[in-house]
Amino acid sequence: MDLSIKTSLKENRLHGNEQFPLAAYWIDQNVVGAPILDCHWHSEMEFFFCMQGEVLFQVDTDYYVVKAGEAIFIDSGEIHTGHSHHNATCMYGAVVFDPQLLASAGYDVIQAEYVAPLFDRTRSFPRHIKPQSRWEKQLLDTLKNILSHCDQQDLGYELSIKSLLLHMLQTILPEGRHTNRSNRELHDHTKTIRLKKVISYIQTNYNHPLKISQIAEQIPMSDGQFCRFFKSMTRQTPIEYVNSYRIRRACELLLDPSNKISTVALDVGFDHMSYFVKVFRQQMNCTPSEYRKKMLVHSVEHTS
Structure with a gap:
């Protein structure tokens, strides 16, 4: 587990390694009123999962109040920052990954139909994921499972994590579950x-x-x-x-x-x-x- 008392994600670092470009971070912010995540961005995608407290999360120019048990998805290159909400301390986990991790070696149906739309943002994960529907709860449970695998790092944990990320892509396939963020104001x-x-x-x-x-x-x-x-x-x-x-x-x-x-x-x-x-x-x-x-x-x- 990559644990810190309060060190935000480092923008110019390699998350994971070249063979498995994914890393998880757990941060416990116990200083009331301090930013829990300084404003930054990176080329990787990220899931932010709030475990405790409430976070006022900013992605580019939009704001979201993220409560315990909810998550935020950040696309590649998006500026993001977080502040404790209602002066509460908080704890969160983050999964940062290069989407190339999901790419196929050849341009097969998985790459063409499911992974490519994630790259060009025509079919991206919903921004604010709440446990309101069955499929949203499924996304959150899968995300918690990924964080658990990152923590334990049992033999073959990379296989489990990649399969879980692909499973999350499958979960958002139906209309009304994914978001098209290819056009920005x-x-x-x-x-x-x-x-x-x-x-x-x-x-x-x-x-x-x-x-x-x-x-x-x-x-x-x-x-x-x-x-x-x-x-x-x-x-x-x-x-x-x-x-x-x-x-x-x-x-x-x-x-x-x-x-x-x-x-x-x-x-x-x-x-x-x-x-x-x-x-x-x-x-x-x-x-x-x-x-x-x-x-x-x-x-x-x-x-x-």
Whole structure:
């Protein structure tokens, strides 16, 4: 199990491996009011399953309140983020996979009739999956089964997971169960493209001093206009997002005991140690040293 106290999915990582491009993540967010998933996107598809609490989930420009026992599907390239709803802590599991995992070696009937429509979004999974009908409950049960196989990783678990994903495709075949997302409104698409450009700039330059004006120039917008745009799209101010991203990167560096905490702070863009500790505590509900101890203990328990 890939478990974290609060580390969101990393956009530029390989989920799984080249032979089996799928990975599952379990995240327990115990800091009330903090984002549970920073705004990001990736080329893979993703199922997000809420196990506990409620999440206000954003996909591109749409918002969904996801309750325990419900799921969200994210298509390739879609910006998404999540915040705890009603100030509740939450726990969730995510399955991130390259759709090529389902592709056939040749252009057979499975590829042509069932997998290709998923690639071009003419027959995609419903966005918000709730346990309202028999077939939706079936999708959710299958998703929980996939998460269980990812956790246990018994011999041949890859076979089980691939067959379960294909079974989910079969479940949405009838009309009224799948969604055509091949056409997107130009206005919303333009806003999404702008946000992607800004986020890419932040993720490339987070370890250097960043001014609002520098980030706003990437679109371009005035400072005030940009701050309003960014907050409307992410529910975070640009500074909140930059700090959150820096803390995520710091969490990764802290897993290496040889990295000094003061060096980690500088490496992720914090000039002052006291401010780094303050922001870290706000987001992680512990100090950097406490976080390192917790994660190292967990690592020892997991490998023993």
